[in-house]
Amino acid sequence: AQSVAQPEDQVNVAEGNPLTVKCTYSVSGNPYLFWYVQYPNRGLQFLLKYITGDNLVKGSYGFEAEFNKSQTSFHLKKPSALVSDSALYFCAVRADQTGANNLFFGTGTRLTVIP
Amino acid sequence: NAGVTQTPKFQVLKTGQSMTLQCAQDMNHEYMSWYRQDPGMGLRLIHYSVGAGITDQGEVPNGYNVSRSTTEDFPLRLLSAAPSQTSVYFCASSHGLGYTFGSGTRLTVV
DSSP states (O other), rough: EEEEEESSSSSEEEEEOOEEEEEEESSSSSSSEEEEEOOOOEEEEEEEEEEOOOOOEEEGOOOOEETTTTEEEEEEEESSOOOOOEEEEEEEEEEEETTTTOEEEEEOOEEEEOO | OSSSEEEEEEEEEETOOEEEEEEEESOOOOOEEEEEEEEETEEEEEEEETTTTTEEEOOOOEEEEOOSSSSSSEEEESSSGGGGEEEEEEEEEEETEEEEOOOHHHHHEE
């Protein structure tokens, strides 16, 4: 079985400060990991994904995420937060097994960047 | 523009009514899926399909039916709507590790 945990429903950070949105996962075999962002009344927008290789993945809008296999984590980070980063963020996992196409999502973390 | 198209964008149903949420993609993706998004619950998988003629249940399939007669279309049917089905519904398609999501259908059942 696959699952994702996002332990924080809400993260508040001051503009210009670094931000971290936490994600831990459980999967049989090796994971494929994703981060998506959702702005109000909009669909899901892809930020980045980890497949294999370098544990630090760089994505859109200055976001990056670090894969940590021993801690089964894939935290999303940005060095300097912008007010426009305020949105709902979802972590998702998929197993690397043949035929396992389904993405499993966390419950989401609402990020608020305070001016 | 290539992508996933969902219709309608908004819908209000009365309890017991039926309706079909449409999803179409023009990228020739074999895999398609339906999710529902509820506050505090994230996105939960309803049904999915790995190709025309093949469908399977996800995490929360009860109250929903799907079919996949063509590669392009993957409609989601509510046979008898219930207030618990009030949600935002997203359709997705994928090829390999690239997933494309539709813009969603906001459904309210009164």
